[in-house]
Amino acid sequence: MLKKLTVLCVLAAFTLPASFALAQTSASAPAAQNAEAPASAPAAPQTPPAPPKRCDFALTLPSDEIFEHNKSTQPSTLNSKGKERIDNEVMAKLANCAKVDLIVVSGHTDLTGSQQQAQKLSEKNADAVVAYLGSKGLDAPMDTMGMGKTQQIKACDDKLAKAKLAECLSPNRRIVIEGRGLAK
Structure with a gap:
């Protein structure tokens, strides 16, 4: 041994x-x-942290459905259906956000009328939606954009009767609400 x-x-x-x-x-x-x-020993590869989850969204609401319309006033007053849709759709999406970075509301009109009238109307409509969101207690940066008749999504034959043309162009009259933020 x-x-x-x-x-x-x-x-x-x-x-x-x-x-x-x-x-x-x-x-x-x-x-x-x-x-x-x-x-x-070789160092174990480090995985980068996962990016934070987002609660971004975009929602399009038809102006014909959400604004008051009559012969004496231009749209820019939300009707009860418009308020209900914002409450049920927009506020519900925002409830999933831990932090809202920005809300952008853009108003759009159809091709009828002058560019100046369309621009003014689209701005007023967007402003009305932002005012309503503010009245609901939303404390986030909000911006509005009046797009006027610059972003049409449907083309129609301008030889249609006035009522038929207005009905055909209705998808162009809309509000788009976009939200950006971090999810809970």
Whole structure:
């Protein structure tokens, strides 16, 4: 048994790195400086943190449904259906947000009338929606844009009778509400 142990010690002395042998024999050099550094394990790859969840949305509401219409006033007063849709659709989406970064409301009109009239009407409609959102206690940055008749989504034959043309162009008369924020 003693013979095996002696052989193992001798073999170990021959297989040790030269720097270890020098450290054992040299009194002036500290052992830590001459010893080979052990191989370090590679660092585990770090995964970047997941981006925060968003509660962004865009909702289009038809102006013909949500604004009061009569011969004496232009739309810009929300009717009960418009308020109900905003309460049920917009406010419900905002309830899923921990923080609302921005609300943008854009008003759109159809091609009838002058550009100046269309621009003014689209701005008034967007302003009416923002005012209603503010009355509901929404405390977030809000912006409005009147797009007038610049972004039509449906084209119609202008030779149609006035009532048929108005009905055909109705998809162009709309409010778009966009929300941006971080989800809960």
